[in-house]
Amino acid sequence: MTLAHPLPDMVLPDPARVIARLFVPGEELSHGTSRRGAVVARVLALPEIEVEQLVDELLRDFRGRHRGYHDLLLAHAALVSPHVLGEARMSVSRTLLMGATFTNEYALEGAALCNPSAVPHPDQSGLRPGQLRLAISLRAIGEGHLSSIGFCTAVAGPGPEWTFEPRPLPVVPGTSSPALWHREHLRAVLADRGKIDGLAHSVLVSLPEQFTAADLEIALAGAHHDRLGHFGGRPTTELLRHLVTSAYQVTFPDDIDLGQQVLFPVSEEESNGLEDARFVRFTGDDGSVGYRATYTAYDGRQIAPRLLISSDLRTFHAHRLAGPAARNKGMALFPRLVGGEHLALCRSDGESTSLTRSADGFVWQEPTALQTPALPWEVLQVGNCGSPIETDRGWLVLTHGVGPMRVYAIGALLLDLDDPTRVLAHLEEPFLRAAPAEREGYVPNVVYSCGGVVHDGRLWLPYGIGDARIGVAWADVEELLDAMKPH
Template identity: 60%
Template sequence: MTSSLQADLVTRHPTALRADPSRVIAKLFLPGEEGNEAHSRAAGIVDRVLALPESEVADLVAGLLAVFAPRHRDYRDILARHAVVVASRVRAPATLSTARTLLLGATFTAEYAVEGAAVTNPSAVPHPDQTGLPPGALRVAVSLRCIGEGHLSSIGFAVAVVGPGPIVRLEPRTGPLTAGTAVPADWDSGRLRTVLAERGLDDEVTRAVLGGLDAQPDGGDLEQAFARVPADLLRRPQAPAIMAEVRAVAGSLQRVEFPPASALAQRVLWPALAVEINGMEDARFVRCTAPDGTVDYRATYTAYDGRHTTPRLLTSPDLRVFTTSPLTGPAARNKGMALFPRLVSGRYAALCRSDGETTSVTTSRDGQAWHPGRPVHSPRASFELLQVGNCGSPIETPTGWLVLTHGVGPMRTYTIGAILLDLDDPTIVRGTLPEPLLTPAPAESDGYVPNVVYSCGGLIHDGHLWLPYGIADARIGVASVPVDQLLARMTRPRADA
């Protein structure tokens, strides 16, 4: 049912973004893994590839290049990398012809449609490139939750232009996708110490690894630190398990670079770490400004390993190079953290939902380790009886921090609302929207998950709130709202709230 507020204020634009199954990446495929088979089938497959006549190999590879090279950036390099993975099965890999090496790689490669099932839950930030636009227009980077086979989520992007005036258009999403290249990322020993301690790793083996890091003039080389662990410690019965766990934690810091020539809409952040191997969900991007004026992009996202969900942090100077790292502290315990775009009273701040149903505000000294949250918005209204949470990072206005919220009500219907927090002390609620800003319209009720409208963040441009939002976890729409009118419709919270 559409509320009077929606009818008066909200404009649903005809612009829509739907899943495109032609958007594919070429990923490593090891037959048997999908069924959790105990023994690898790679040896027999490699033998069959090696037994083919060279002329047949050449014909096969020519066909593969003709079909798949236009669909993938650096297709030959991808196949060569995947061939290296099984090179130990080849008696003399250096003697293989180029064509047979490419065929070997192709045999262990599969296309994956990153949007094969759905695209949903967007967030929006100003694009790093604002060139070539008419006056009054803003180019917007839109993050996407892309859902493919097996409900595996990755983080993709689209680009929109809003303005001048109340118009929005999506730029074409063309060209081959790229999952980027992992590059070395060095730990700060103090940060690694904090993460290890939160995992309960405070023993002599762990301390020896950290001491090895501290002893390095430049720091950061974990392999050197592991090599410096005294042999007497390594002979302890617990040492192998401890070393494995330290390595696992150390491996949770990753940096991914995308080719400079790639467009933003061609980049996909693909699950690569153990903690996110079953999906990277619901990135809430925000453009952050440091006290010295330095600007970067940050996002929290939910990592899913098949059993547990974990909030993690993405940072990027330009939306081309991304670093993903763990978050720690009592507030980093559940889905839906959302960062403030600047320091508040000299500290990092974020929204969180540590208890699973109440929105709280948490602070941090370094933006990595988060203190217990203070509740600011609990389920009260009829449209949020089950739980509440945020729909992205707080948006600064002259009268307060505008926080878009989601409420879950009867029939697990998701709606989008809003509250207003004090600029200097965001634990103080200055205003509450008495009814939902967006509820699922009749045409928005059906989809992958029915009766859901949901966003991971909007932005204000030229007096309007621009809100991309997921529809039934299947597709994305765009709404806009005059900010002044939205703020004027807010009411002061009840004294017992």
């Protein structure tokens, strides 16, 4: 029986999806020597008439590619020039040119586009009966294998119809600002790192229950000088600042489309990318509805599981996760509390699917194993393909397996609704494999998803193909459940 029905509609990487980033020659290398001073001097030496001509060309060529381009150039000029200008003053045109000299365009999808997850869109207006608009997160990979989280939208239904909606330009990275921390959350993250020494304990005692980076500085200033100067005091201080500043929120303007938004690295621990967001529409016990997502932050050396929380997909709060289960890639949140607890799937050992619990959604307990690699098409590793989907017969969990030649395939589990540690059934054969035309890509032989949705009796699953493009397939939910074998 054919369970999955791939459709021809597809999203391809778009090289025109660019953002403007600060660029300081020499500083793009970790131990490079900045050429900032020499570059500033050359810009200052240009004749004013030539400066004005250059700025006219820049505004003509790039203003339409970046929202707020004029102000962005002024901001970049302010970041680089005071260090070498002193009291010197520049005309507006020369300031804009200075900013442009220290700016470059970054193609978000220049290398790859993959790993989508789908949730119902906050805006369901303008649809025909039987249709559902979806918000789909995408992993965009650009130069240097730097990942960001982009978005697109699609409409499912009526029946087996699916349409990816156009992705408008320009892309907008949003505005970031510091976020609040809870003291016990910070304590748990420090415990994960084995760093609750005397100084850390003293600071934790001094912090209010909810605090900001400014409150941390007050607590550090009030710490005893002998603790600050003690061996290990400086590393602990740096770690505290590093962790607290890693929490932030990003806000997007109300007048842009979701498809224009991109979540680009903000904190140091995600400086090399935000990977594999798994979004879920989360309903609280009080009936409140919002969005949550786990993603993997990468700093070039270590990974860190992180959490996004949003009420409207316009403002996102980003935080570090903690606890024994939050130590690897691939966490996926349940869409509601079960037994009064937050639940999540995880792969803390790197190769098996497990379940973990949390009282607050931030600190996760020791996981319970659900599935280990066993079948021929999953002998290397197994993991989830997004958040569990609630059905009348149990929690439907889409899984991925990796077999010989690192070939990926998508399978499924069924978990008990009341006790999701009980595996009721599983697919013995993959639900979805790469078709012959889908084998090639940035990473060959991969089909992979970070989450699907059920609408009108159909499972809709957007999936990455070869880490190079996004396709979609649907399946009849009852047929899929009937095909599972008792576990």
